[in-house]
Amino acid sequence: MGASSENEYSRRGVSATKEEVHALAALLPSPLFPHSFCRVYPDYLTDSAKWATLVHSDGVGTKAILAYLMWKETGDLQVWRQLAQDVVVMNTDDVFCTAAPRHLLYCSLINRNRHKIPGQVLQALVEGTLAFFEAMQRFGVHLHYMGGETADVGDAVRTLTVDAAVTCRIPKNRIVKNEIKPGDVIVGFASYGQATYENCYNSGIGCNGLTSARHDVLKSDYGQRYPETVDPAVDHQLIYRGSRLLLDTYQGYTVADLLLSPTRTYVPLLLAMHENYFDQIHGIVHCTGGGQTKVLHFINNLHIVKNNLFPLPPVFQLVRQESTASLKELYTVFNMGHRLEVYCPEQIAPVLVQLASSFKIEARIIGEVRASDRACLTLHIEHQTIDFYRNSPL
Amino acid sequence: MGASSENEYSRRGVSATKEEVHALAALLPSPLFPHSFCRVYPDYLTDSAKWATLVHSDGVGTKAILAYLMWKETGDLQVWRQLAQDVVVMNTDDVFCTAAPRHLLYCSLINRNRHKIPGQVLQALVEGTLAFFEAMQRFGVHLHYMGGETADVGDAVRTLTVDAAVTCRIPKNRIVKNEIKPGDVIVGFASYGQATYENCYNSGIGCNGLTSARHDVLKSDYGQRYPETVDPAVDHQLIYRGSRLLLDTYQGYTVADLLLSPTRTYVPLLLAMHENYFDQIHGIVHCTGGGQTKVLHFINNLHIVKNNLFPLPPVFQLVRQESTASLKELYTVFNMGHRLEVYCPEQIAPVLVQLASSFKIEARIIGEVRASDRACLTLHIEHQTIDFYRNSPL
Numbered sequence: 001m002g003a004s005s006e007n008e009y010s011r012r013g014v015s016a017t018k019e020e021v022h023a024l025a026a027l028l029p030s031p032l033f034p035h036s037f038c039r040v041y042p043d044y045l046t047d048s049a050k051w052a053t054l055v056h057s058d059g060v061g062t063k064a065i066l067a068y069l070m071w072k073e074t075g076d077l078q079v080w081r082q083l084a085q086d087v088v089v090m091n092t093d094d095v096f097c098t099a100a101p102r103h104l105l106y107c108s109l110i111n112r113n114r115h116k117i118p119g120q121v122l123q124a125l126v127e128g129t130l131a132f133f134e135a136m137q138r139f140g141v142h143l144h145y146m147g148g149e150t151a152d153v154g155d156a157v158r159t160l161t162v163d164a165a166v167t168c169r170i171p172k173n174r175i176v177k178n179e180i181k182p183g184d185v186i187v188g189f190a191s192y193g194q195a196t197y198e199n200c201y202n203s204g205i206g207c208n209g210l211t212s213a214r215h216d217v218l219k220s221d222y223g224q225r226y227p228e229t230v231d232p233a234v235d236h237q238l239i240y241r242g243s244r245l246l247l248d249t250y251q252g253y254t255v256a257d258l259l260l261s262p263t264r265t266y267v268p269l270l271l272a273m274h275e276n277y278f279d280q281i282h283g284i285v286h287c288t289g290g291g292q293t294k295v296l297h298f299i300n301n302l303h304i305v306k307n308n309l310f311p312l313p314p315v316f317q318l319v320r321q322e323s324t325a326s327l328k329e330l331y332t333v334f335n336m337g338h339r340l341e342v343y344c345p346e347q348i349a350p351v352l353v354q355l356a357s358s359f360k361i362e363a364r365i366i367g368e369v370r371a372s373d374r375a376c377l378t379l380h381i382e383h384q385t386i387d388f389y390r391n392s393p394l
Numbered sequence: 395m396g397a398s399s400e401n402e403y404s405r406r407g408v409s410a411t412k413e414e415v416h417a418l419a420a421l422l423p424s425p426l427f428p429h430s431f432c433r434v435y436p437d438y439l440t441d442s443a444k445w446a447t448l449v450h451s452d453g454v455g456t457k458a459i460l461a462y463l464m465w466k467e468t469g470d471l472q473v474w475r476q477l478a479q480d481v482v483v484m485n486t487d488d489v490f491c492t493a494a495p496r497h498l499l500y501c502s503l504i505n506r507n508r509h510k511i512p513g514q515v516l517q518a519l520v521e522g523t524l525a526f527f528e529a530m531q532r533f534g535v536h537l538h539y540m541g542g543e544t545a546d547v548g549d550a551v552r553t554l555t556v557d558a559a560v561t562c563r564i565p566k567n568r569i570v571k572n573e574i575k576p577g578d579v580i581v582g583f584a585s586y587g588q589a590t591y592e593n594c595y596n597s598g599i600g601c602n603g604l605t606s607a608r609h610d611v612l613k614s615d616y617g618q619r620y621p622e623t624v625d626p627a628v629d630h631q632l633i634y635r636g637s638r639l640l641l642d643t644y645q646g647y648t649v650a651d652l653l654l655s656p657t658r659t660y661v662p663l664l665l666a667m668h669e670n671y672f673d674q675i676h677g678i679v680h681c682t683g684g685g686q687t688k689v690l691h692f693i694n695n696l697h698i699v700k701n702n703l704f705p706l707p708p709v710f711q712l713v714r715q716e717s718t719a720s721l722k723e724l725y726t727v728f729n730m731g732h733r734l735e736v737y738c739p740e741q742i743a744p745v746l747v748q749l750a751s752s753f754k755i756e757a758r759i760i761g762e763v764r765a766s767d768r769a770c771l772t773l774h775i776e777h778q779t780i781d782f783y784r785n786s787p788l
Contacts, residue, residue: 013508013548020513021544027520028539039541044497045563046440055501055540055561062549103438107449109503111555114407115627119414126421145422146449147433149557150415154407154625155456155605157551161505163543165559167449169439211549231548233509233622 007329012238013231014211016290016332022297035178035298037097037284043169052172054098058090058288059109059163063210063260065229068116068159069222070246070256077124083162084128085262086207088143090288091166092136093340096267097284099175100274101168102140106133108148112160116228122150125162135197139268158228174274178298180283180343180369186306187352188338188366189266192313196360197268203253203261203315208288209333213259213315216323217242242322251314258315266340269359273342273352283343292331292379295341296390299375306367307380310337328386331379343369401723406632407625408605410684410726416691429572429692431491431678437563446566448492452484452682453503453557457604457654459623462510462553463616464640464650471518477556478522479656480601482537484682485560486530487734490661491678493569494668495562496534500527502542506554510622516544519556529591533662552622568668572677572692574737574763580700581746582732582760585658586707590754597647597655597709602682603727607653610717611636636716645708652709660734663753667736667746677737686725686773689735690784693769700761701774704731722780725773737763 009016031039032052043051060067060083067083070076088106095104108129110122126145133143148164192204205213215238223230223240230239246256273281287294295304312320316336323330330336342352349365356363375390403410425433426446437445454477461477464470482500489498502523504516520539527537542558586598599607609632617624617634624633640650667675681688689698706714710730717724724730736746743759750757769784 014546015508018544018546020516023513024516024520024544025541027517027524028541041499041538041540044499044536044538045561053499053540055499055559057501057503057541057543057559059503059505059543059545061545062547065549105435105438105447105449105561107451107559107561109451109453109557109559111453111505111551111557113625113627114409115625119417122414122418123421126418130421142438144435144438146435146447147419147422147451149451149453150412150418151453151455151555151557152408152412153456153555153605154628155459155608155623156553156555157505158625159550161545161547161550161555163503163505163545163557165449165451165501165503167439167499167501167561211547214549228627229549231507231509231552233507234548 008238008325009212009329009333012211012215012234018289033175033177036175037178037286038094040098040175050172051169052175053169054095055165055167056091056094057163057165058094059161060086060090060207061210062214063207064160064162066210066214066259069226069229070260072226073246077120079260080121080124081128081131082260082262084125085132087162087164088129088132089263089265090207091164092267093265093286095166095168096270097176097286099170100271101170103142103144103168105146105167106143107146107165109163110150110160111153111157112150113154113157114152115154117160136267139271141267141271174278176281176284178283180299180302182302182369182371184282184343184369185346185349185365186367187342187344187349187363188310189269189340189356190310190362191264191335191337191339193362194360195264202264203258204313204335204337205259205261205315206263206335206339208291212323212333213319215240217244217255217259217318219243219245250318253314258318269356269361272355277348277352280348281342281344285341287335287339287341290332291334292336293377293388296375296377296388301372301374303370303372304367304377305370308364308366309381312337327381327384338366341366402632402719403606403723403727406605406609406628412683427569427571430569431572431680432488434492434569444566445563446569447563448489449559449561450485450488451557451559452488453555454480454484454601455604456608457601458554458556460604460608460653463620463623464654466620467640471514473654474515474518475522475525476654476656478519479526481556481558482523482526483657483659484601485558486661487659487680489560489562490664491570491680493564494665495564497536497538497562499540499561500537501540501559503557504544504554505547505551506544507548507551508546509548511554530661533665535661535665568672570675570678574677574693574696576696576763576765578676578737578763579740579743579759580761581736581738581743581757582704583660583663583734583750584704584756585729585731585733587756588754589658591662596658597652598707598729598731599653599655599709600657600729600733602685606717606727607713609634611638611649611653611712613637613639644712647708652712663750663755666749671742671746674742675736675738679735681729681733681735684726685728686730687771687782690769690771690782695766696769697764697766698761698771699764702758702760703775707731721775721778732760735760
């Protein structure tokens with residue numbers, strides 16, 4: 001990708017573009033559809049020609065460290081119940097970009113430092129998971145908690161890691177293959193606000209970029225008091241160098257609320273889209289790792305132009321204000337306003353915007369797709385034009 | 395359990411008995427069979443009354459740190475290809491204690507410190523996984539690599555964690571329910587030696603107890619040179635306090651070979667048992683976390699007596715020699731000689747021993763089951779009698 005490998009995110013030990021990780025995928029058996037958001041395979045479990053199957057895994061990354069800081073500061077376990085939503089949604093929303101299964105098998109994987117993370121934290125995580133499953137059940141989406149593993153590995157893990165895997169079975173003829181076409185428009189769906197199924201404001205932060213957000217926004221104080229939240233190999237100039245405390249307020253929200261807002265799920269919206277507009281949708285992308293450049297993994301000869309992006313919600317204004325990173329880096333690391341985008345013919349766009357509005361999720365046409373001789377992306381942000389290219393073939 | 399919470403394993407931040415983790419299971423939906431080794435649920439994916447489904451996850455724990463030390467010392471990536479077998483087998487062998495699925499969906503989950511673990515390590519792990527899958531395929535067991543997640547989380551992880559999840563679908567009438575009965579004998583199957591399907595000697599170490607083995611056997615030198623392999627919160631007197639270097643030899647093997655020997659899979663043997671002796675088998679236990687006390691999680695009013703355990707193979711002789719832990723602790727932390735045990739009527743035992751011998755896996759009757767008014771276990775080791783009790787009801 002065009003993003004510099006010398007950026008701050010990288011110097012903090014995180015790769016937004018994850019070239020090394022994407023290279024591994026080439027070693028695995030080819031999935032049924034080269035561009036589908038999740039890897040889909042034949043239905044090995046029943047050997048049915050009409051069905052396909054999918055196992056997906058993802059986690060909360062270093063958002064767990066922010067939860068840890070907040071819990072240490074306040075003693076309130078609620079932050080762990082919220083974090084449970086993050087790990088579920090990082091999985092469900094990837095899956096629902098691909099298809100809309102009614103049943104998902106869920107399995108959790110936690111690695112902890114037992115000196116730092118007691119059993120009550122694990123319990124809060126399980127409780128939060130089950131509560132979120134219950135909320136999803138009201139939409140007819142059944143997540144089944146099948147078990148999991150919690151390992152005590154203090155020599156390997158400073159605090160904890162929180163991951164999960166989901167398995168589902170989907171009809172082959174109801175899979176979004178991400179066959180994006182020149183002439184398509186891009187409908188973006190806000191990552192922030194308060195959807196009808198949310199009980200408070202969601203900042204939109206999601207689960208990506210939290211290493212940067214934490215170090216850029218929070219004061220050095222946290223590094224001194226919680227050395228277990230810092231990789232000693234990272235240049236200390238990149239560590240907790242912000243101006244804020246977790247309980248400071250910014251535009252009426254606490255910094256903790258902004259940074260720890262649980263990842264919004266788009267599942268109710270995506271379910272309605274799959275059921276009602278499947279034939280008109282060419283592609284669905286979950287803007288997670290890679291932020292607004294994520295789509296580059298799913299196209300070949302196309303030029304994606306995003307020229308009407310959402311205004312920055314408060315959390316990203318805060319991050320931008322505190323960070324020295326370029327706009328190019330910020331849009332590669334964070335979703336910056338929308339975490340879901342749908343590629344479709346222009347005439348269907350108003351219908352999708354209307355559908356989103358029925359869930360009180362803001363939506364708009366944020367760009368368009370043009371023919372090209374390579375995979376490229378242009379972001380028009382304020383008065384800047386920022387170009388990205390995918391160098392490696394898919 | 396009867397094991398003291400003040401033992402050395404615990405002070406190193408690891409719980410062999412994992413009370414806190416087992417308590418979480420009570421929060422989850424009840425599985426179909428209360429005592430089956432893996433949690434089995436209805437077949438939510440197809441809603442078939444005849445089938446059940448299972449998602450299992452496990453990882454290599456701190457064996458990854460030993461692999462890291464060896465790789466840093468030698469530069470040889472082979473150790474990571476071997477570690478791939480560990481993570482697969484920690485999952486497959488749990489599953490095969492429950493049933494014998496022919497297809498398993500596999501998904502990997504790696505959290506790494508990108509400053510310490512480059513892409514070539516990830517690649518070696520994937521290569522090793524695929525090579526092991528190929529070996530299993532010769533027995534008609536098909537592991538499908540469906541994808542995975544690799545997260546860069548250096549602020550959370552000192553080196554790396556290596557985990558996986560497997561999903562499978564099994565006929566309800568072919569599940570070992572662990573209905574262990576008074577009068578049953580216990581057949582143990584050696585964790586060490588060289589099975590027909592192994593290409594070199596296996597020490598039997600498996601994937602449990604490696605935090606203790608590493609610190610008790612290896613010299614302080616490693617802690618000084620690789621501080622990233624130590625939790626600074628642990629009493630430094632418990633850290634790398636052994637007398638050996640990785641390339642020292644012990645009874646003709648290098649210490650590295652003994653400690654890093656990949657976890658033996660019993661899948662070919664278990665498959666043959668499920669196919670030929672399913673009706674005669676009352677219980678199967680994989681002696682992983684909890685070592686020789688594992689069975690206590692699967693019984694109620696029974697007294698398990700193990701009075702003919704295997705002699706210690708070299709790796710556990712080495713650990714015992716270097717450790718100050720009690721025999722009680724050692725048998726709770728390590729498998730100490732057999733990692734698989736089958737509970738069955740006495741008359742079938744010779745047949746199972748014979749079957750194992752066809753794979754060149756040593757087997758013997760290691761004990762028996764008696765009626766009791768509670769769940770308890772006695773190990774007769776040398777001239778000691780060691781008792782364990784399960785205090786909490788299942």
